[in-house]
Amino acid sequence: MATLTTISPITSKPIIETPATTFEQLTSDILPKSVAAQKQWFKNTTLADRKKVIAKFVELITAEPTISELAKGITEQMGRPIRYTPGELTTAALRANTLLGFADDALAPVNAGESGPNNKTINFEGQFKKYLSHDPLGVVLIIFPWNYPYLCLINALVPALLVGNSVLIKPSPQTPKVAHAVVKYLKEAGLPDGVVQEIHSGDNELIEKLIQRKEIAAVAFTGSVAGGLAVQKAASNRTIPIALELGGNDAAYVRADSDVKFAAENIVDGAIFNSGQSCCAIERVYVDASIYDEFVEAVVAEVKGYKVGDPFGKDTQIGPVVSEKSAQAIRAQIAEAVSKGAKALIPEGFFAEAEKTNPTFVGPQVLVDLAPDSAVLQEETFGPVIPIVKVNSDEEAIKLINNSDFGLTASVWTKDLAKGEELGDEIEAGTVFVNRADYPDPSLAWTGYKNSGRAVSLSKFGFDFYGKLKSHHIKRV
DSSP, X not given: OOEEXXXXXTTSSEEEEEEOOOHHHIIIIIHHHHHHHHHHHHHSOOHHHHHHHHHHHHHHHTSTTHHHHHHHHHHHHHOOOTXXXXXXXXXXXXXXXXXXXXXXXXXXXXXXXXTOTTOOOOOOBTTEEEEEEEEEOSEEEXXXXXXXXXXXXXXXXXXXXXXXXXXXXXXXXXXXXXXXXXXXXXXXXXXOTTSEEEOOOOOHHHHHHHHTSTTEEXXXXXXXXXXXXXXXXXXXXXXXOEEEEOOOOEEEEEOTTSOHHHHHHHHHHHHHGGGGOOTTOEEEEEEEGGGHHHHHHHHHHXXXXXXXXXXTSTTOOBOOOSOHHHHHHHHHHHHHHHHTTOXXXXXXXXXXXXXXXXXXXXXXXXXXXXXXXXXXXXSOOOSSEEEEEEXXXXXXXXXXXXXXXXXXXXXXXXXXXXXXXXXXXXXXXXXXXXXXXXXXXXXXXXXXXXXXXXXXXXXXXXXXXXXXXXXXXXXXX
């Protein structure tokens, strides 16, 4: 049987061997089981029943010693420092609990009678009773990445299950243990067998064939633009819904009236946390000319204070990037920018102690004097790189922010909150922050503009993708 090998980002050595799911397993066992389980899951449970399962699951994964074991697994598989990985589980719990809180309202029948949707009691009004209900789609395929595996999965898994779907979860081969853990603890929480199953594959052709199977009713994909387009293409001859949460090249704008120290500290964190491996990491910084030098100096000082090293070290803030290939791509973008005239402000060798331990360790870098066509300004870097560009006005900043193929998030840093909101209205992005960044709030819709994707997760509207409306029109005779 073919296996998938997970390479440690810390040592570049193999650490996990996972049996690859075969097409025969999918067609003869997994898909039939999923179809049958979905029908029973929706038919035999109420929304309240389904909420209890999710609530118990959240309780299980955040209790000791489980949370520490799962956090250690994240660090081992993708390299984020151990001081931060328990936070992924607690944040996943926050998201799940927020969605649980929205579920009753989001999935309640909607009165369509003359008294209007605000009338929650659905009865005959005169000769007619009219209302809308929410039905599940069927079997949902969730493809999720390695960089925030629990968070990205929870965004889709919780609403999919609450609506009444069954789910196939396909993790990145980098983080297979996440799928094992989720299936295990959902079962312990009372989820019936077959409602959530895991599949493991690095074979794009197999995933394409799976998407084309009639049993698959929808696909929720989180990952790269290229991966999202491949999923979209695979489903092009079908009418199923496709949700795409893709990459970003997110910008920050620091206005002249900002608190420079506060902005510098938070922008550095938003740019290099998780080694910059976040779809909503800050990847471009535009700074008003009047505070540019002060801001750059503050950023450099902040970056130099970071501890880069062994992710199991209790003081480590930056660990390795996920692979040697990723490290090479990040270094290539830095080199390309420098070749076009950019200055790298963190001296070569400043983080040498960490970088010499393994090629996957990439120290954070700050770039200035960049050519406008530099890859670090135009493409997603997915690494700890902070390009800073001087601007002379709000108008110039907004024009540069919007001059991008991406539109996931953007942030404005200012003491004038009204002006910050006003500028946010002009920014072409799914989320606009004022004096904050890199935080998908579960009470708000998470969505992308342009190449950053389509569909919505989180918030009350995060349920819409996973169900279909049924109209009921009853006449009394």
